[in-house]
Amino acid sequence: MVEDASLLAIFLKRLLRTFMRESVFANCESDFVVAAIKKKKRLDGRLFEELRNIELHFGSDYGCAYVTLGETKVLAQVSCELSEPRNARKNEGNIFVNVEINDMVCGVFETGHQSHLGIHTNRLIEKCIKDSRCVDLEALCIISEEQAWEIRVDVSVLNYDGNLFTCCSLAALAALAHFRTPHVTIENSEIRVESIKEHEPEPLSLHHYPILVAFAIFGEGHDILLDPTELEEKVCESELIIGMNSFRELCGMHFSGRTTGNRLLIVKAAQQAALVAGDLVKLLKSKLEKDNEERKKNRGKTDGLVTAIHLDRILSASQDRNSLRVTMREIEESARSLFVGHSAPVTGKDSDDDQDLESDGKESENDETEVAYSKDKRLGIQLPPMEKMAFGEKWIPSGNKNAWTLPNATLSDASDDEVDYVKTITDEDRIIDKIDLNDSEEEQDTVMLEAQELK
């Protein structure tokens, strides 16, 4: 009975989660995460000091950047207008940061007002970019006490899956670095703004490139997780956000939660943050350079965000959006034991590493048969790029028969295609990858036998 009741409670919580947008996590779910972290494991198979897959695209408009960090996706746009400088600082322009989170996306039921997360992110980015004086505000001034540029950074959050801080700050910084103000000429103290077509616009001058790096802290300050997901953020004991630039200088810090952080924790995290910030700035600069080159070739024009659309990627119904990564083999085995009746015991992945080695060797053998799509640990299922042909008639991934359009397509028909699932890469594989499997020929023989037996 007790078990039933707890199951019911979990079910109700899940139901609640599907009906309300607010992400509610079951107690057992959070316990599981904490227990896994105690064993130095994360649900998505990352190391503690590993970022999720990061992508950065620039738009065709100046000052537009689209950043994805795992499932967290953000679009930033910088704009400028002429205005009178503030009284306190008469020879400086101004910068204004606005982070907008749709209440649907981060799922907090607060009508009218900006959500807590929105304000929090906004303030941290302000700290990181505005208060660290990374933009040269004096250069924005055109005529002292009269006219100066006011820069506005609009960051809109498209999808939320933890670590909004890194994603937003990178987007905002990238947009600022990409942005150009129109050229201004002054004649008899009259300001004339030249159009972008007539006169090459001027980039903003940035003193340094600060980026926020977020950590989730578990185990009373012992486990520091870089780039937490939404679940990890909700479960963690405390959060630590460090603003760092590529010169390893601290530009903002925030610490909150239940644990009392000790000095070592902060120092350790800051050192990690410096490395991450360095990498991200490197990425930003290389992308910026690419964009510049393309603009030089095409007279200042690019396709921009059109390139952000990936045609060879399918995420739906793939394992990718499950927070827990189970390998196909494990699903298969447990499913087989359910269907057939005699239960084949599912071997635990962690318990027997040697067996893993063998079976993974077998799997990679199977991979060499014709495969219609591949599966990447981070990007989900990937198709080969579509063939260039008239659409509508034969729109199929190259390399495979289209079983979808055939009305009488049966399973046995499809089996002729010899499509096999591709190896799912787990965190164990990374260790395994380093080990050369090719020299064990005996194992390859057993694979052949087994395959025949099964047919």
Next chain:
Amino acid sequence: MEIDEENFVGWPGRPLKCEINVLSKPEGSSMFAQGNTVVMASLFGPHEIKHGKIQTDESVAFQTNYKTKVGPPSNEAKSQEDLIKTACESVLFPKNFARHEVTLVVQEFQNAGGILSCAINAGCLAMINSGIEMQYLVVAVTACINTDGEVIVDPNEAQLKVARMALDVAFDTVSYNIIMANGQGTCNPKEYKHLLSKCREAARILTEYFRSIVKKYSVVLHIHLVTVILNMNK
């Protein structure tokens, strides 16, 4: 689905590019590009209406949120939002989700002309992706008449600027009736008819494109499922 303009059969406009299911939070999402105009649409719901918003009628509440990249929405954005709403609202079966609401969020990514039709198309794809029951699809086409009296379907920014008349029309895909139309400029009724018929032709091709997208995604899902089942049977 990357299509060169030369290899492009049928569609008279700019190259199309699309990815669906790009976001994890919304029920359905799509990123759609017509030429250099890029839009992302995400559909949330149906979910229960929040307090204070409960309506007296029994039909589903459809909300649209069109977001420009810069600042608070301008009047133009508000009017575009209404037009997107009219086009996409008609698709749903209203009685099915009484006292529930559906929200369509359309985010402007890049505007190089014809963003309204691009937004409606993206919205439709997001709805397809969410799996919500639909009466028909909605496809939108932008076309213009230039100063020489020629009709250009899906014009780019430069062509739109010098156009005498520009028209955004949304059609349903069953009888290709007009759901929404929005025009700017002047032309005589005969030219208008010609323009409409051109749009309608293009809409038919666009429907095929939508189908091919759905097919593309389902082919892989199908293979994926078949392999899982096959491997179970072994």
